[in-house]
Amino acid sequence: MPIYFYSTREQYGCFSNFSLHGFELDDLYWRTSEHYFQAQKFADTFHVEQIRLVKSPKDAAKMGRERTRPLRQDWEQVKDEIMRKAVLRKFKTHADIREILLSTGNEEIVENSPIDYYWGCGKDGSGKNRLGIILMEVRKILRYTNETEVENSTVK
Numbered sequence: 001m002p003i004y005f006y007s008t009r010e011q012y013g014c015f016s017n018f019s020l021h022g023f024e025l026d027d028l029y030w031r032t033s034e035h036y037f038q039a040q041k042f043a044d045t046f047h048v049e050q051i052r053l054v055k056s057p058k059d060a061a062k063m064g065r066e067r068t069r070p071l072r073q074d075w076e077q078v079k080d081e082i083m084r085k086a087v088l089r090k091f092k093t094h095a096d097i098r099e100i101l102l103s104t105g106n107e108e109i110v111e112n113s114p115i116d117y118y119w120g121c122g123k124d125g126s127g128k129n130r131l132g133i134i135l136m137e138v139r140k141i142l143r144y145t146n147e148t149e150v151e152n153s154t155v156k
Helices: 033-042 047-053 057-065 075-093 095-102 130-154
Strands: 003-005 023-025 028-030 109-111
Touching: 023 033, 023 075, 028 033, 033 047, 033 057, 033 075, 047 057, 075 095, 075 130, 095 130, 109 130
Parallel strands: 003 109
Antiparallel strands: 023 028
């Protein structure tokens, strides 16, 4: 049975990019994966720092969507990899939510966004669910990493 998430207040709210699980990436501290993702739309500009420093992920998302800022040329080509990088770092940083992700076994994970047909499943379920797919990829990476660490620690 698929695992659906959307709001940070729900059971799997830690899967949301708005969840308050900060991490260090690219030598900077990010409050949420949403902050990191939105800032990368404007790499190598002062907009990165503006977005990094806003208090809420909602504000970071709003700033990232404002087209008054110059969106990087290769954004469509790199956005999935940037999301994967942020999500992986978030779950590597926080053991508690890493365990929640790993506890989902092989279940399908779906961002139940009624408005997002790229990152989520959209109102009618026809969306690409790219965030859910990335979470499943990260789960697989973390599972492999955990198994390797256990094997290495038992082999003395």
